[in-house]
Amino acid sequence: MNGNGKKLPGSLAKDARIASWVAIEADGTVTVRTGKVEIGQGIRTAVAMIAAEELDVAMARIRVVSGITGEVVDEGVTSGSGSMEQTGRALRQVTAEARAALMAKAAAHLGVDAATLEVEDGTVRSPATNSQVTYWELQGGQAFVGEATGAVAPKDPASYTLVGKRMVEIDAVAKVTGGAAFIHDLAMDGLVHGRVVRPPSQGAKLLSVDAAAARRLEGVIEVVESGSFLGIVATDEWQAIKARDALALSAQWEESARLPDEDNISAWLIDNESAAHPVIDGTPQDAPVSAIAVPEGAAKTLEASYTRPYHMHASLGPSAAVALFADGRLTVHSPSQGPYPLARALAGSLGLENDAITIIHVQGAGCYGHNGADDVSLDAALLAQAVPGRPVRLQWTRADEHLWEPYGPAMVVMTNASLDNDGKIIDWNLDLWSTTHQGRPRPTTATHSSLLADWYREPVRARPVAKPNFSNESGAHRNAWSTYDLPRQRVVSHFVAKTPLRTSSFRGLGNYANIFAIESFMDELAQAAGIDPLEFRLAHLGDERGRAVLNAAAEAIGWPPGGPGSGTGKGIAFNRYKNAKAYAAVAMEVEVNEENGEIIVKRAVVAGDAGQVVSADGLACQLEGGVIQAISWTLKERVRFGPQRVTSADWESYPILTFTEAPMVECILLNQPGLPYLGAGEGSQGPGGAALANAVFNATGVRLREIPFTPERVKRMMVAAGRGP
Amino acid sequence: MAETFNLRINGAARQVVGDPDMPLLYALRGPLGLLGAKYGCGSEQCGSCSVLLDGERAFSCKITLAQAAASDILTIEGIGTEGNLHPLQSAFMEEHAFQCGYCTPGLIVTAKALLDQNPDPDDAAIATALRDNLCRCGSHGRVIAAVKRAAKELAP
The missing domain is CATH 1.10.150.120 ([2Fe-2S]-binding domain)
Structure with a gap:
């Protein structure tokens, strides 16, 4: 709220000062500040477009400052598809207010009525007096005074010249020419190189290591040994790699991890102790759970169980950070999604005051959730502490990232629903089982830390105890509450506190498993009712925007498909992300090889409604990329592990979709001029997985409920169903 | 032991001192200051480090300095630049x-x-x-x- 009691949009409610968000510089540029960071989702380009549009300046004049603690508003973590809703909506309003302030100044300067003024690229003209003045003359180098009030109306979308158009990413040139675009490319005077040696399995203790031998190696500046944490600093990168390898080879460990049976992870989730909470309208309640009761008038009752394995974010570039300790201050250049939360965690870990730490966000490779970005920042800080005054660049190895990033949790989702004689759903039940999805950095205490190295170095800190998440549309229960119009929903989240494998936020959280289950089950119910799957969905969906994306995807893929069993098939699926954000429907056409069980996705369509479109290409890339990533998760991916160790250490043991396997994806954007921006970055994975399962059913008559759909599994299912060789 | 290698990179002669078994990637990203090739896996599985050796794609995370010295090396920086994009x-x-x-x-x-x-x-x-x-x-x-x-x- 501001002083007038008017609610300000997005993160503007956290800090209404205009100067916190936008500045007119003396050199003819405009600085836009955001607490959200670039993770490949195109947020920097989108906010630049919004600011350029509202201020009437050329895109080339906009400089975006993002994710530097102390310089930008604390907008928490860049996650949950929240950037456009939080920082985008804030910047739209605050730049509109900045423009109004500039107009008032210009009117006074030119001695005319502000309403008569015109602006072109920051030059304000009075046609009546044929006079002009620029933003830079009026405000260059002076901070805006005052706060946004919410009283200024942003531009009428009908007059947009930039917002809604295709725009080349503002960092594109560096990316296509091999310029310094990433944290990995950061150059600094006196830069030295670090590497860490991680244990062979979780919780392993270091018994012995020949640090002295590593210290004698060429170029080695320092070997850091604290408890079971091992690191090395060397003059150049190759020396650091060789020293790391030597150190790793000499290290002896005592292993203690006991991992569940990977092939029976679903049974492990269900059989372990768990806390059951009813979910009402997307929010878990601390209340008793009711039993499933088949209602009167049920013509048919169906039930099914769906599972997903542990998945990894699998960033293409392993996590990296650059840290410098000097004069009692720590500066970390980090790809973290949450610069302020990371600073608070590091402060506790290192015994520093919050204001002695600066985090400067620099883009990493795409992260798709909580990967190694925060952990590598502590690693780099620990090495930097050992060589004060020298910036240490630490890059994880491929195996470090694969083995030590926090994974997306395995889940089981059981559904049960009844149909009446008209094929309408009259009762709906969904029970889900999962470990935590919340592992992001919290402030480190004397006893607990969320950062990896703290669990191994002295003083050893414990992982925070995982607790059930009672927030709306969060954690495992994200999108467990169905968007469809159902007379009754009984949704239960079974929270498993144990975390044999460390889990945290993975793109979409529970959405992927829940929508995979809900949208597969909708097809199963449609089949049972003898109704076309699209028609069945539309009969249970009054929301016009939801209906529109479904119809658009269906039309583009060519609906209806033929009857089941021809070897090729089409499937469709829908969700509204978090029941509050972007709408997305995905349709796919697949071919299933009955000889070897291989699924080929021939074509995919995604139709999305994210409110007012800002950066059309950026939005389309997020939706299309989400579909491709979901195909990869669903067809190929699972974290492999034995009784003690994770064994998915590289791309061979954790294969992802390749260029010869990825389909062309057609994207249809249903623009809603003037309606609020809706987060879309996690909108298409849930329906992506389900559309694939539904298409396979249409092609073969076989229903796949266990992810991933590997050829071996498909073949086994086909044989069990009496199909295939 | 470090040796001196005469490399031909993006049409220019460049000299690098390094271990013969050092992968080309670390020479590119280190002393040569060519940041376009990226470390992704270190085992020829992802292609982030790709360069061309005599016109053929090679994984610079595996090709050693000694092997690379015999060939014409083309990196992303030699394909085009900001003012002159390919x-x-x-x-x-x-x-x-x-x-x-x-x-x-x-x-x-x-x-x-x-x-x-x-x-x-x-x-x-x-x-x-x-x-x-x-x-x-x-x-x-x-x-x-x-x-x-x-x-x-x-x-x-």
Whole structure:
């Protein structure tokens, strides 16, 4: 709220000062500040477009400052598809207010009525007096005074010249020419190189290591040994790699991890102790759970169980950070999604005051959730502490990232629903089982830390105890509450506190498993009712925007498909992300090889409604990329592990979709001029997985409920169903 | 023991002192200051480190300095620059063929080798040429469109 009691949009409610968000510089540029960071989702380009549009300046004049603690508003973590809703909506309003302030100044300067003024690229003209003045003359180098009030109306979308158009990413040139675009490319005077040696399995203790031998190696500046944490600093990168390898080879460990049976992870989730909470309208309640009761008038009752394995974010570039300790201050250049939360965690870990730490966000490779970005920042800080005054660049190895990033949790989702004689759903039940999805950095205490190295170095800190998440549309229960119009929903989240494998936020959280289950089950119910799957969905969906994306995807893929069993098939699926954000429907056409069980996705369509479109290409890339990533998760991916160790250490043991396997994806954007921006970055994975399962059913008559759909599994299912060789 | 190697990179003679068994990648990113080739896996599985050796794609994370010294080396920096973009580079921008962009230099380098040998590839030929390059953001279709666009641009 501001002083007038008017609610300000997005993160503007956290800090209404205009100067916190936008500045007119003396050199003819405009600085836009955001607490959200670039993770490949195109947020920097989108906010630049919004600011350029509202201020009437050329895109080339906009400089975006993002994710530097102390310089930008604390907008928490860049996650949950929240950037456009939080920082985008804030910047739209605050730049509109900045423009109004500039107009008032210009009117006074030119001695005319502000309403008569015109602006072109920051030059304000009075046609009546044929006079002009620029933003830079009026405000260059002076901070805006005052706060946004919410009283200024942003531009009428009908007059947009930039917002809604295709725009080349503002960092594109560096990316296509091999310029310094990433944290990995950061150059600094006196830069030295670090590497860490991680244990062979979780919780392993270091018994012995020949640090002295590593210290004698060429170029080695320092070997850091604290408890079971091992690191090395060397003059150049190759020396650091060789020293790391030597150190790793000499290290002896005592292993203690006991991992569940990977092939029976679903049974492990269900059989372990768990806390059951009813979910009402997307929010878990601390209340008793009711039993499933088949209602009167049920013509048919169906039930099914769906599972997903542990998945990894699998960033293409392993996590990296650059840290410098000097004069009692720590500066970390980090790809973290949450610069302020990371600073608070590091402060506790290192015994520093919050204001002695600066985090400067620099883009990493795409992260798709909580990967190694925060952990590598502590690693780099620990090495930097050992060589004060020298910036240490630490890059994880491929195996470090694969083995030590926090994974997306395995889940089981059981559904049960009844149909009446008209094929309408009259009762709906969904029970889900999962470990935590919340592992992001919290402030480190004397006893607990969320950062990896703290669990191994002295003083050893414990992982925070995982607790059930009672927030709306969060954690495992994200999108467990169905968007469809159902007379009754009984949704239960079974929270498993144990975390044999460390889990945290993975793109979409529970959405992927829940929508995979809900949208597969909708097809199963449609089949049972003898109704076309699209028609069945539309009969249970009054929301016009939801209906529109479904119809658009269906039309583009060519609906209806033929009857089941021809070897090729089409499937469709829908969700509204978090029941509050972007709408997305995905349709796919697949071919299933009955000889070897291989699924080929021939074509995919995604139709999305994210409110007012800002950066059309950026939005389309997020939706299309989400579909491709979901195909990869669903067809190929699972974290492999034995009784003690994770064994998915590289791309061979954790294969992802390749260029010869990825389909062309057609994207249809249903623009809603003037309606609020809706987060879309996690909108298409849930329906992506389900559309694939539904298409396979249409092609073969076989229903796949266990992810991933590997050829071996498909073949086994086909044989069990009496199909295939 | 470190030795001196005379390399031919992007048409220029460059001298590097380093271990003969050091992968070319660390010479590029270190003393040579060429940051386009990226470390992704260190084991020829992802293609982020791709360069061309005598026109053929090579994984600079594995090729050693000693091996590379015998060849003409082309990196993304030698394909085009900000003021003088290669059609592949402008096509990647025009088609918005990346999201995070970490795999982009490796893809452009690999696509360059393809177009030098096959100036008019179809979708399947492009996908096959890029099959050893990984992209995690899911820009595959746009990458293929970009390579086709560049092929048209380059056609005589």
